[in-house]
Amino acid sequence: MKxxxxxxxxxxxxxxxxxxxxxxxxRKKLNVDFEIGWGGCYRPLVWTPLTLSVTSPLKxxxxxxxxxxxxxxELNRLRIRRLAVLEAESTVHIPLMARLAVGAVxxxxxxxxxxxxxxxxxxxxxxxxxxxSGLLTGVPDRDMLIGVTGxxxxxxxxxxxxxxxxxxxxxxxxxxxxxxxxxxxxxWPGYAALDALVLYDADWERLNPHQSRAxxxxxxxxxxxxxxxxxxxxxxxxxLAALLPFAxxxxxxxxxxxxxxxxxGWRQPEPGGQRRTACWSxxxxxxxxxxRVDRQGDSVIAAWGPSGFGAVGVVGFDPAAAAGGExxxxxxxxxxxxxLAPLLDGRRVISTGANSGSDSDWYGYQPSPADAxxxxxxxxxxxxxxxxxxHAGWIVGVLxxxxxxxxxxxxxxxxxxxRLPLTWLTASLxxxxxxxxxxxxxxxxxxxxxxxxxxxxxxxxxxxxxxxxGWATCHAGIYSPGSDDYRPVPPGGGxxxxxxxxxxxxxxxxxxxxxxxxxxxxxNIYCLQHADGGNLPVSVPINIWSxxxxxxxxxxRDVPLRATVTRRGRDDWEIAITNRSPALLxxxxxxxxxGRAIWLGAVRPGQSRTFRGRGERPGPWQWSxxxxxxxxxARGTWARTEGIRRLVDGGGAAAVCAEFExxxxxxxxxxxxCRFEHVQxxxxxxxxx
Numbered sequence: 235m236k237x238x239x240x241x242x243x244x245x246x247x248x249x250x251x252x253x254x255x256x257x258x259x260x261r262k263k264l265n266v267d268f269e270i271g272w273g274g275c276y277r278p279l280v281w282t283p284l285t286l287s288v289t290s291p292l293k294x295x296x297x298x299x300x301x302x303x304x305x306x307x308e309l310n311r312l313r314i315r316r317l318a319v320l321e322a323e324s325t326v327h328i329p330l331m332a333r334l335a336v337g338a339v340x341x342x343x344x345x346x347x348x349x350x351x352x353x354x355x356x357x358x359x360x361x362x363x364x365x366x367s368g369l370l371t372g373v374p375d376r377d378m379l380i381g382v383t384g385x386x387x388x389x390x391x392x393x394x395x396x397x398x399x400x401x402x403x404x405x406x407x408x409x410x411x412x413x414x415x416x417x418x419x420x421x422w423p424g425y426a427a428l429d430a431l432v433l434y435d436a437d438w439e440r441l442n443p444h445q446s447r448a449x450x451x452x453x454x455x456x457x458x459x460x461x462x463x464x465x466x467x468x469x470x471x472x473x474l475a476a477l478l479p480f481a482x483x484x485x486x487x488x489x490x491x492x493x494x495x496x497x498x499g500w501r502q503p504e505p506g507g508q509r510r511t512a513c514w515s516x517x518x519x520x521x522x523x524x525x526r527v528d529r530q531g532d533s534v535i536a537a538w539g540p541s542g543f544g545a546v547g548v549v550g551f552d553p554a555a556a557a558g559g560e561x562x563x564x565x566x567x568x569x570x571x572x573x574l575a576p577l578l579d580g581r582r583v584i585s586t587g588a589n590s591g592s593d594s595d596w597y598g599y600q601p602s603p604a605d606a607x608x609x610x611x612x613x614x615x616x617x618x619x620x621x622x623x624x625h626a627g628w629i630v631g632v633l634x635x636x637x638x639x640x641x642x643x644x645x646x647x648x649x650x651x652x653r654l655p656l657t658w659l660t661a662s663l664x665x666x667x668x669x670x671x672x673x674x675x676x677x678x679x680x681x682x683x684x685x686x687x688x689x690x691x692x693x694x695x696x697x698x699x700x701x702x703x704g705w706a707t708c709h710a711g712i713y714s715p716g717s718d719d720y721r722p723v724p725p726g727g728g729x730x731x732x733x734x735x736x737x738x739x740x741x742x743x744x745x746x747x748x749x750x751x752x753x754x755x756x757x758n759i760y761c762l763q764h765a766d767g768g769n770l771p772v773s774v775p776i777n778i779w780s781x782x783x784x785x786x787x788x789x790x791r792d793v794p795l796r797a798t799v800t801r802r803g804r805d806d807w808e809i810a811i812t813n814r815s816p817a818l819l820x821x822x823x824x825x826x827x828x829g830r831a832i833w834l835g836a837v838r839p840g841q842s843r844t845f846r847g848r849g850e851r852p853g854p855w856q857w858s859x860x861x862x863x864x865x866x867x868a869r870g871t872w873a874r875t876e877g878i879r880r881l882v883d884g885g886g887a888a889a890v891c892a893e894f895e896x897x898x899x900x901x902x903x904x905x906x907x908c909r910f911e912h913v914q915x916x917x918x919x920x921x922x923x
Contacts, residue, residue: 240892265289268358271546272381272427273411275371278336278599279307279742279869281735282425286343286771290320296352300328303342305335308328309757310738313408316763321856327416331423331769334735336372336599358671373427374404379573380579381428383413385435388554389566393583396567399584410585420444421767422451423735423787430577431457435464435552438472443716444766446473453477454542455705456873458577463514464552477541478548478695479525480518488513488533490556498572499565500557508825511556516548523921524884526576538576540694540884543705545577545875579876607867608709611689611782612741614861614913615711620682621781630781636668681715682777683805685909689865690900694793695881697919704793707870708786708900709739712908714776721904722771722784729902731788736761739783757782786900787870794897794914799824799888800923802846810844813837813896817914822892825882826922834892862893865915881919890918 260325267287276282286300294625300633302314318328332341344355360370368770373379382390389396391410415436418424419670421444431449453459461468463482470481477559492507496731502508517534520527526541538547553569568585575582640661648654687710694704711718738759759782760773776782794815800808807826811834813819819837826832830849837843866875881887897914 248433264354264730264856266354266356268341270341270360270370271411272379272413274369275352275373275379275409275411276334277373277375277426277427278585279333279605281331281335281426282583283419283424284332284341285417286330286332287325288320288328288345289325290322292320292322294322295349296320296350298352299348300330300347301342301344301346302330303334304331304340305338305568306333306738306759307335307740308337308743309615309740311756311758312737312816313758313760314763314769315761316765318345318765320345329420329424330763331419331735334370336350336553337361348411371409372599374599376401376600378406378408378429378578379409379427380408380429381413381425382410383415383431383433383550384462385554386412386523387434387552388557388569389563390432390434390570392563393567393570396564397571397583397585398663400584402466405529413490415440415445418445418766419448421735422449422455422457423769425452426455429458429581430676432462432548432574433459433474435466436472437466437691438468441474443473448767450474450477453544453546454527454703454789455787456543456877458545458547459578460547460573462549462552462573464555467514477546478516478519479522479539480516482548482550483515483517485512486533487511488530488535490530490535494530497569509556509558511551513551516550519548523886524881531606536573540877540881543693543874543881545579545877545880547577549571549573559795579880589800601742603870604867604869607864607872608739608869609741610782610864611709611861611868612711612739614689615687615709615783616686616781618682618687618713620713620779620783632668632672636664638656639664672852677749680715683905683909684715684903685713685911686899686903687711687713688899688910689861689911689915690867690897690912691871691874691915691917692790692793693871693878693917694790694795694919696797696918704790705874706788706790706900707868708785709870710867710901711781711783711870712774712776712788712903714778717778720776720784720906722774722901723901723904725900727904730768730770732764732766732770734786734788735769736771736784737769739785752859785870793916793918794894795819795890795892795918797824797890797918797920798923799826799890799920801826805830805848806846807832807849808840808844809834809888810848810891811837811890811892812842813839814840815897817894817897820893820895822890825878825891827882827885828887829883834890861913862915865913866917878917878919886922887919888922890920892918 269285270276271282297319300316300318304312306312314330314332316330320326339361341358341360343358346353362569391412394408394410397407397408449459468482487510490509490511492502495502495509513533513535516537518536519525519537522539525537527534528536536549536552571583571585632723644657644660648657660823687709690706690708692704692706758775759771761769762772763769774782796812796814798810802808809824809832816839818839821836822834823831824834828851830851832845832847832849834845865871878889882889894914894916897912899910899912
């Protein structure tokens with residue numbers, strides 16, 4: 235028998251040794267670069283692009299499962315898996331997305347062979363405890379982060395040196411970071427941290443369909459992009475051309491007068507005081523609804539306007555060629571500030587000639603207004619009876635009863651029986667019985683059943699009479715009466731749509747957080763990240779008598795609401811509503827120009843109703859009561875709220891806002907009966923007739 239055991243152990247050791255040797259050999263052969271964020275900049279708690287560039291010297295392709303583990307916030311640790319193929323003797327760029335906590339100090343990355351003995355792993359240090367700001371730059375809310383691809387000319391990359399950011403709080407910095415076209419994120423969350431993306435004379439053919447779709451989706455969800463057309467025109471058939479309500483025509487020569495050059499701070503040539511430059515034509519922008527233009531003579535040289543819930547700008551000429559290389563960096567900064575200003579709304583870049591912004595919060599992160607609103611939404615999710623502390627009287631009573639039994643009762647009974655030395659055994663027995671009784675007592679009194687509280691916001695922009703494509707943000711809290719593992723699925727079963735991006739959600743400290751802090755990310759959320767988009771949860775472990783909060787963001791093909799808004803007089807409005815949901819439209823209002831609101835009554839499922847009235851001022855851009863107002867200002871929704879405000883204030887559009895009662899939940903839990911409580915808010919932007 236001993237010989238058999240020894241043989242088995244020896245065989246196991248011999249089998250494991252080649253695998254370990256192969257793993258060590260593969261690790262030494264691979265050349266792996268790991269890039270985080272935009273030039274080392276990221277926004278804490280926001281989706282961040284991570285690129286794993288792997289150069290493989292192997293003679294054959296190897297299919298691998300890429301693993302990523304990183305602290306997402308103070309409570310959750312995001313564990314992501316993604317399938318990829320390492321191509322033989324070539325470099326492969328593997329894009330990943332993750333949310334990074336303020337205090338995240340490291341990130342675990344691994345690659346495991348599929349069907350082959352292959353393993354590689356490494357822990358990347360994100361922050362040094364001795365120099366918390368040394369490796370990554372955390373961009374707080376008061377700062378601005380601008381991404382650039384294409385060319386880096388005309389002082390664009392020096393904009394941060396000659397400007398500052400003003401968001402209502404002083405001391406903001408401007409960070410301008412470049413990415414090569416081949417490394418641009420292939421899905422919209424990769425751009426979520428940016429205030430604006432500048433495509434400067436980009437080679438549009440180098441952008442693959444996934445990257446183009448990612449930029450378009452990000453703009454539709456509230457992002458902002460500036461096209462600077464140089465030698466390369468944006469062809470009408472390109473996916474990004476769909477962001478423009480007009481086509482870009484042929485190039486022609488335009489004249490920049492002296493007054494324009496002085497306004498931009500450019501040197502004026504002699505004689506004549508004007509310049510001529512080639513400019514792509516898009517004069518039709520002057521007639522596009524909601525668009526403003528910069529016209530020089532008979533030609534439009536720049537235009538800005540809405541696209542979905544975001545904004546788009548177009549500059550029709552190459553500023554470097556137009557300036558002739560004679561403009562200093564201060565004048566270049568002044569030019570870029572003017573081109574970006576119409577896109578940024580309340581977030582302004584100010585040309586200062588020097589960076590007057592103070593250092594970013596290197597050692598601390600101050601929460602944003604969206605963080606505060608998200609905290610309030612999470613408070614609503616956690617406000618269930620099962621999570622409230624038990625009355626102190628129960629605890630005092632149980633402890634008093636235990637003390638009474640172990641003390642006088644146990645002593646008197648054992649003394650009467652003449653078995654006083656058995657007190658050591660009986661005391662232990664009483665403690666065990668009370669522990670078991672306390673567990674099952676609390677389980678019976680307070681544990682309850684599996685339940686989920688959900689707050690969702692669905693936003694759409696109507697396009698004629700067809701479907702109103704838009705976006706949905708879902709805050710969900712899953713309460714577990716026992717320690718178990720759960721997997722969200724569609725209400726009808728099957729698999730979640732690939733376009734959904736799930737992550738954990740946790741409170742953000744109002745006092746601020748420090749970059750060097752540790753001990754975060756104790757809860758695990760296991761997700762599968764797909765190459766064609768989506769971060770889907772496959773395992774959400776939840777401890778007994780606790781709630782796990784999740785955040786899901788996804789594009790939607792339609793919204794459960796149809797509406798028309800007609801202006802009958804100077805301040806007389808008619809709103810026709812059709813409820814296309816199986817739930818009751820409980821209440822709502824319509825926001826019209828001038829910040830006025832018309833209140834709406836209930837509409838039954840499948841029915842239509844018309845409301846008429848005068849607009850009240852000021853109207854509630856957000857519901858003022860609790861979770862409803864905060865849901866529209868929370869993370870994942872605030873950018874669309876600002877976009878809706880911009881569309882309505884620009885004239886010609888109205889926003890119909892409605893709350894649905896007992897709406898169908900947006901997800902279910904695989905193999906479980908779960909009780910849902912769902913607050914659904916729907917907003918639809920329509921043209922005013």
